[in-house]
Amino acid sequence: MNAPVIPPKGVPQTVTTGPVAGSAKVYASPAGRPDIRVPFREIVLSDPKEAAVRVYDPSGPYTEAQARIDLSAGLAPVRAPWIEARGYGAVAPRAVKPEDNGFVPEDRLVAPCPAARTIRKAAPGQMTTQYEFARAGIVTEEMIYVAHRENLCREAMLDRAQAALADGEGFGASVPAFITPDFVRDEVARGRAIIPANINHPELEPMAIGRNFLVKINANIGNSAVTSSAAEEVEKLVWAIRWGADTVMDLSTGRNIHNIRGWILRNSPVPIGTVPIYQALEKVGGDPLKLDWEVFKDTLIEQAEQGVDYFTIHAGVRLAHVPLTARRVTGIVSRGGSIMARWCLAGHRESFLYERFEEICDICRAYDVSFSLGDGLRPGSIADANDAAQFAELETLGELTKVAWDKGCQVMIEGPGHVPMHKIKVNMEKQLRECGEAPFYTLGPLTTDIAPGYDHITSGIGAAMIGWFGTAMLCYVTPKEHLGLPNRDDVKTGVITYKIAAHAADLAKGHPAAQVRDDALSRARFDFRWDDQFNLSLDPDTARAYHDETLPKDAHKVAHFCSMCGPKFCSMKITQDLRADVLAMEAAGVVIGEAAPMSAADREAGMAAKSAEFLAEGGKLYVDAAE
């Protein structure tokens, strides 16, 4: 099985590395824990009066200036010492079977990632999950890491943090002015946040998903029909996190999925999620009626040993729910949901995922694989939004959430889908109520069905709103949704669109650290510091390229105008003069506007008396580009 693939010419054997334009990767440690190095992206500004802006950075070592990446060795296992100290026993890994890679012929086989890792599993009763530690009052290194990562610059601005929170609207969220490790522990213990972190994924840079932390986004990737190299698949991950994806779901099917998943996990600094039913279905030749507990259980163990951090489990699709979907406009649009509905109905039997849920919990607990309880019955159209099938499943997910907690597992809940704006809030409220405030993880929602080709936008609107209302993670949608497979540009567009939605949500919630970046960019805009504007934006390359289409010269990077309004008519330029005048007049004791409206005579007098000193340059509207 180990015959390495000789990749065809022209297929990249490396992945994208180097800093995002205009920024540098920095690491910082919480006080007293030099062993915990938390990554940030630092944007240094051209104005010495402006502090550098630190932004949250899920991109991993790939964006270091001197990044040295060896895909075969995998990323440095930063969590290894913490995990080791917890004393889990090493286990002999489950033997790889031909069906794990979709019975791929030798000549098409992607070689397994050679990076050597000890496979671990908790003994029965041995504390394993972040939830179990949190409940026991133990603050893990992962929690300390997350606290430092989420605070960003909050230490330096606690007073402003309070003001921001007071100014925002959190709909019952409890975002603190400053995040302590114990706050993280408490949120995890309450089940209001999860830290997806399989004990077999030591390369992970820990992150939290919860309503009282920054809103996160997920990007989906999947293997190509014909895979030419492992690097090609890892690059999809690296590209998505470069632009800001906080977690990545590997939705691969077909050939080589086991080995490709290995390459992805060994080289991923972010949590990796999967939908195990996809691979299980492959193993039984694509026939859902051949699915059973044994093949599914075997798949869970296979993926848990590899280090998958969260599983989408569609255990809420019960036999009794199936008829509720029969008269929908778009039926069941979740792949996993339709597969399980088919299985249930064909045999007129209850879902084995539902019946075996406690056993699934036992497996997940032993590796700390978090649950993402799948919304297999989410609406696929505006017409089906918030219907009986969707809400019946959500109630079942609430029931399963409590089972998972009792079993010591971390849980988040998946949500819709397609929902018009006026029906979004009730989704959030019902989820919080039914699922005991477990984190909500939604796909969009799309707010209209009439714009295929632009569904990153139709869904970005709903994502921003539901993120504001309390959703903890937003699953991105690309422009190709409903039409085809996204390419590299589509993935970037989807990620940037969802970073916008997540940030808009953080701003509206009054997140203390959120507006710092908006303000820095706005000041750069008013000061005509073009490079700073580009560098502070979510996509510096595109911002710069758009500007340079019409004003390419370096001189224009300091010009007090852009091609939108040109050198005259630039309101920013005009108001810079204006500001100076107002301050001068106020300094001169002039009460502006008090006497207005003035008579013509008064105006003359007023002009002569009050504005002589700045009238001279007052008319200066034409700005020399050289200026």
Place this chain on the structure above:
Amino acid sequence: MNAPVIPPKGVPQTVTTGPVAGSAKVYASPAGRPDIRVPFREIVLSDPKEAAVRVYDPSGPYTEAQARIDLSAGLAPVRAPWIEARGYGAVAPRAVKPEDNGFVPEDRLVAPCPAARTIRKAAPGQMTTQYEFARAGIVTEEMIYVAHRENLCREAMLDRAQAALADGEGFGASVPAFITPDFVRDEVARGRAIIPANINHPELEPMAIGRNFLVKINANIGNSAVTSSAAEEVEKLVWAIRWGADTVMDLSTGRNIHNIRGWILRNSPVPIGTVPIYQALEKVGGDPLKLDWEVFKDTLIEQAEQGVDYFTIHAGVRLAHVPLTARRVTGIVSRGGSIMARWCLAGHRESFLYERFEEICDICRAYDVSFSLGDGLRPGSIADANDAAQFAELETLGELTKVAWDKGCQVMIEGPGHVPMHKIKVNMEKQLRECGEAPFYTLGPLTTDIAPGYDHITSGIGAAMIGWFGTAMLCYVTPKEHLGLPNRDDVKTGVITYKIAAHAADLAKGHPAAQVRDDALSRARFDFRWDDQFNLSLDPDTARAYHDETLPKDAHKVAHFCSMCGPKFCSMKITQDLRADVLAMEAAGVVIGEAAPMSAADREAGMAAKSAEFLAEGGKLYVDAAE
């Protein structure tokens, strides 16, 4: 002055014509008025059981199948007989002056549009504006036209219309199940809607802007630094309305603006708005301190005679407001606002726009030019949102709204700008309160400042929300906002993004006619009618192109899968089978799920007994592409 330009080679002398893919332009008349022909775009579907979908269509005769366009003759003056019947006197047009075209040298002059039109002006006391007619209880042809245009297919679905309204959330809007001409009259009489329709713009296809009508969008265009042909400028208009712009603002500055405006108006089926202060400033060499009432008044008359339908007037920027902006992060970002602030401050005098507002009303009334009261002090950053300057101006706009109504004029109010999500709703509420429910017309708002290059999206989020809350028209933002001049693709992207926002708002308000299109597209999606999906979308060309990137063959247009999930794993395909099974079982009297969970034995029995008939094809998941 009439020396025609010899355009350089390669410059288009024609504009884009022909139907939008997959649809046909149709005209329909309200009962008893065959002289009133209202345009729609009709999308005929491939499934004979599916009714054709009629959508609102601002694109004018350009999208007729056999469109014969003669730019020199202008569009057919459809309103001419109605206007003539009202008996306005013909006036000798104001003589064109060199400064009207920015002192352009002869060899650079764009020839004036030769289309001959009688210039009309109302006599003092003669009823002119749609507002005056409405107040007098008179239903104009424009009102009848608008009623028929807004109803779309509502006649055929009055019961569903009621249900849709009951299901929506309108925040106090009064959208009726069916729109009568008298309802339109009443909305105009209350000042809650305007019908921008200069009596010198007979080519106009009347439309309404108001909270109880479909949400509208505006696109901005402007002349190029070097204009090569009139067609080149008219094409910007034609391209914007082709994709759905309901009105177009001509923000041209510099040379040839008078003549180019003439070409645009004679060839525009949509209302044209301008910002007269831009041209007035040109006439005084770009020095705001040289601006005065005489040059501004002359410009208003010049543009009113040409047929401009609405003027942005920044009369709310008062001297006393200027100091309120001095400590803002981004000062004054409105061009007109900054010009007037400069004028006021330099002379320490009240704005002549404010002091002469009644005289401006008299001019607008005589031609029925609607007001778009400009928000010269709108926030230019998240930091400045909802501040004292912005709201002080809004209160002044409320005061001016009542003056304009007293003078018999139609009025709408411009709004922000840059506003985080949690501060959007109060803008709408304050505007309705201060301005007596006059239509709100906002620019976005942008919900974050950190994504230059994607501000169509940051603002599309805010636009959808404020449209839902009650904004009547949304001014588009392109991806180039803050960076440079939009090109053809940027304009299309901006228009489509705003059509999404406007439609999402209509859906959320429960607009009776809105969801018809979503449902038709969703059914097409579930039935794998790919061509119907493309044709029903806002941008059929892009939807088709994205799909064909991975599945180009015609056979794929009927294939029961797409490249997202491939032939297996297609949830839609699975649930089509599922639906048939459920209905069959229910017909057979099976109570699905009642006995579940079943014992293994029961399951066996159940399978044998209940599902024998469809188990045969039950496992069929692999779909042959040829199928």
